[in-house]
Amino acid sequence: MQLNKYLALCGVASRRKANDCIAAGRVSVNGRRVERLGVQVKEGEDAVKLDGKVLHPARRFRYVLLNKPADAVTTVRDDQGRKTVLDLVGEPRGLFPVGRLDLDTEGALLLTNDGELAHRLAHPRYEIDKLYRAWVPGLFGEDAVKRFRKGVVIEGGFVARGEAQAVRRVGAKTLVEVRIHEGKKRQVRRMFQTLGFTVRRLARVNFGGLTVRGLAVGEWRDLKPEEIRMLYRAVGLSKEAGSKPQSGSGFRVSGSWLLLCKTAWICG
Secondary structure (H helix, E strand, O other): OEHHHHHHHOOOOOHHHHHHHHHOOOEEEOOEEOOOOOOEOOOOOOOEEEOOEEOOOOOEEOEEEEEEOOOOEOOOOOOOOOOEHHHHOOOOOOOEEOOOOOOOOEEEEEEEOOHHHHHHHHOHHHOOOEEEEEEEEOOOOHHHHHHHHHOEEOOOOOEEOOEEEEEEEEOOEEEEEEEEOOOOOOHHHHHHHHOOOOOOEEEEEEEOOEEOOOOOOOOEEEOOHHHHHHHHHHOOOOHHHOOEEOOOOOEEOOOOHHHHHHHHHHHO
């Protein structure tokens, strides 16, 4: 199999992020540093190391849903010493985030050590639903809804499309619900900006059928078996072909119980 897939099976990261590790010269095979992508390896025969540590495919996978707060960085580690999403999760060893949420965006974030599932969930080919709620100033009318559906050109020339609808109007602000499949950097904010709206607050409330309902900002929980099977079906994988899910430690609270009030603006 390709080296990046092997790294994903070892729970290092998704295949795309594994490529970054290879390109950075952090991976060796049989004592020789790998300097190019596309190298083939055989499980049980080749010795693969990351930063000098021998890797073995994960035998038990874990799947955690976090309601990410706006002050946590979506990364495994941060060179600037900022709080990461892994700092919020109990027993985070081996976990990494699937895709990313910007620093100032809250909401549903999946963390796992299942590299193949993570790769597919992040790949646009599988059109995984992502549902956001955004507060914007002014009136978000039918013309803006139509332009979202038709597609707007954001920075870099990419045409971004999505379904949008105004959910609630409070004073001079509108709560807008947006559904997209892609996951470009700051895509939702850039789509609104193109139409003349500045997002005041943004949260992803659903990712691939996983909802943050019942989770306060900063809280997390392990996925239920039926949720894991749902994700596998969504990307065309057989759950029976993978490793058994690791039994999680259930529901956890990160931060004050007072954070519960923060979910009101998301869940309505």
